[in-house]
Amino acid sequence: MSNDRDIAILGVGMHPWGKWGHDFTEYGMVAARAALADAQVQWKDIQYVAGADTIRNGYPGFVAGATFAQKLGWNGARVSSSYAACASGAMALDSARAQILAGFCDVALVIGADTTPKGFFAPVGGGDRKHDPDWQRFHVLGATNPVYFALFARRRMDMYGATAEDFAQVKVKNSRHGLNNPNARFRKENVIADVLNSPIVSDPLRLLDICATSDGAAAMVVCSMDFARKHLGNTDGLCRVKAVGTVAPTYPQSVLELPDIASDSTAVVPAPARKWKDTIAFAAYEQAGIGPEDIDLAEVYDLSTALELDWYEHIGLCAEGEAEGLLRSGVTTIGGRVPVNASGGLACFGEAIPAQAISQVCELVWQLRGQATGRQVEGARVGITANQGLFGHGSSVIVAR
Amino acid sequence: MSETLSRVPIIDGWFTDDIDAPTLIGAKCSQCGTFVFPPRSSDCPNPNCDSITLDPTPLSRFGRIWSYTENCYAPPLPYVAAEPYEPYALAAVELAAEGLVVLGRVATGVRAVDLKVGMEMQLELDVSHRDADHEYMVYVWAPATPGSEAAQ
Numbered sequence A: 001m002s003n004d005r006d007i008a009i010l011g012v013g014m015h016p017w018g019k020w021g022h023d024f025t026e027y028g029m030v031a032a033r034a035a036l037a038d039a040q041v042q043w044k045d046i047q048y049v050a051g052a053d054t055i056r057n058g059y060p061g062f063v064a065g066a067t068f069a070q071k072l073g074w075n076g077a078r079v080s081s082s083y084a085a086c087a088s089g090a091m092a093l094d095s096a097r098a099q100i101l102a103g104f105c106d107v108a109l110v111i112g113a114d115t116t117p118k119g120f121f122a123p124v125g126g127g128d129r130k131h132d133p134d135w136q137r138f139h140v141l142g143a144t145n146p147v148y149f150a151l152f153a154r155r156r157m158d159m160y161g162a163t164a165e166d167f168a169q170v171k172v173k174n175s176r177h178g179l180n181n182p183n184a185r186f187r188k189e190n191v192i193a194d195v196l197n198s199p200i201v202s203d204p205l206r207l208l209d210i211c212a213t214s215d216g217a218a219a220m221v222v223c224s225m226d227f228a229r230k231h232l233g234n235t236d237g238l239c240r241v242k243a244v245g246t247v248a249p250t251y252p253q254s255v256l257e258l259p260d261i262a263s264d265s266t267a268v269v270p271a272p273a274r275k276w277k278d279t280i281a282f283a284a285y286e287q288a289g290i291g292p293e294d295i296d297l298a299e300v301y302d303l304s305t306a307l308e309l310d311w312y313e314h315i316g317l318c319a320e321g322e323a324e325g326l327l328r329s330g331v332t333t334i335g336g337r338v339p340v341n342a343s344g345g346l347a348c349f350g351e352a353i354p355a356q357a358i359s360q361v362c363e364l365v366w367q368l369r370g371q372a373t374g375r376q377v378e379g380a381r382v383g384i385t386a387n388q389g390l391f392g393h394g395s396s397v398i399v400a401r
Numbered sequence B: 001m002s003e004t005l006s007r008v009p010i011i012d013g014w015f016t017d018d019i020d021a022p023t024l025i026g027a028k029c030s031q032c033g034t035f036v037f038p039p040r041s042s043d044c045p046n047p048n049c050d051s052i053t054l055d056p057t058p059l060s061r062f063g064r065i066w067s068y069t070e071n072c073y074a075p076p077l078p079y080v081a082a083e084p085y086e087p088y089a090l091a092a093v094e095l096a097a098e099g100l101v102v103l104g105r106v107a108t109g110v111r112a113v114d115l116k117v118g119m120e121m122q123l124e125l126d127v128s129h130r131d132a133d134h135e136y137m138v139y140v141w142a143p144a145t146p147g148s149e150a151a152q
């Protein structure tokens, strides 16, 4: 499948996820060099660097594109730096893609890396910032990120009959998927009892239902189809970015989303028929000219086990309320019809915010090339990623070959 | 309440201090009539409306649980946790008239096990924490009193 909005993914690379507390640029450089080597492109030939920002590492993190261009050695490439919380990597890819499709550059490096603190994420910035909704939700309510994950989990239980065992089964599945992934931080097979015996953090979610925060880095080299043709002689079998859906909500955002204290009002304008998180993947499907039935695998944001189930519905793998059934039937396990999080997902990686959305795309590339040793989805041709960044940043990328 | 402590809201302007029947203070657009919480004085969020002015308005005291949870560990600062820490529940409550879902702490002593999606709740005030001079009050959701407006 091809159209005139395709760009090629020439190379991908990662630094393994872990928790070392090193300078985030160390990880990023490993990922960048791996992606350049995989692409067989020289750094000096890169024309654009799209960095995904980290906001917990001072100024260099806020200007990630420049930080990595400088560390690789200023080569005249233009730079951009994107922040969209968990969707930052997709926004960086979107920026590189727009530059390439507009003809402003031919080949770009997309990169994100992070070092993260232990424990709960607290609001960024410090001090009493009484007008900042992020400060307000912590101070007035104690509404941590797991609180929001838990609200969605509890709804699944009370509305659709999800059980703690269903949530645990997501962790079990993903722990098996990631067992042989060399970039995963947690490579230990979990059984249901491991999850059910872990302490409750935000009821009903337990420690092993909630993803950790990690250090890590991911990068990719993307280019125009013309550049790919000249570089490789042809474009046969190349992975192509078919769509990048970076979708913000449409008023009224009727679902209470992290970090809001209240939803928008539906008193005057009724809630849209398709709610925000349902629009993210569907915007990507529309761009790519395909539908959920064409998808061979998906990498979705399992910030919690229960949120993975929500994503089955948001990306159209099943109707609302049917995700538990899909999970139980094995459809989303490797060997099933549409494996979800074959990489092991956040359950095995933990979250390295600016790298995570890029790492999802890296996994699709390895899967579509048949290089996902130990976790290969056989015959995969089309994959989708989906995630959500705080403050209304949706991201969904479709890759096909 | 200690007589030496002065009672102050944890945040200004979000709720009334009527201890028997407190209400949240939202904002209402003077032009299109949509509601906003937390309150603000300007800029209607409805993209079809160009009104700049929002007026303070009391919100319904009663609603139904959209979802709920319980914090088993103390949240980080700027949440001020009591010592020793006691787990507490939070609920997102749907206010029918305003079409809003509002997240709040749940009254002390009411735990997640006591809650259910769809349950009727009412707004109350509770002590969040104290310092040497102040008792900080916060709005909380509590199961609606039988015979209340919500239960009818």
Ligand SMILES: [Zn+2]
Residues within 6 Å of the ligand: B029, B030, B031, B032, B033, B034, B044, B045, B046, B049, B050, B051
């Ligand atoms: Zn208005």
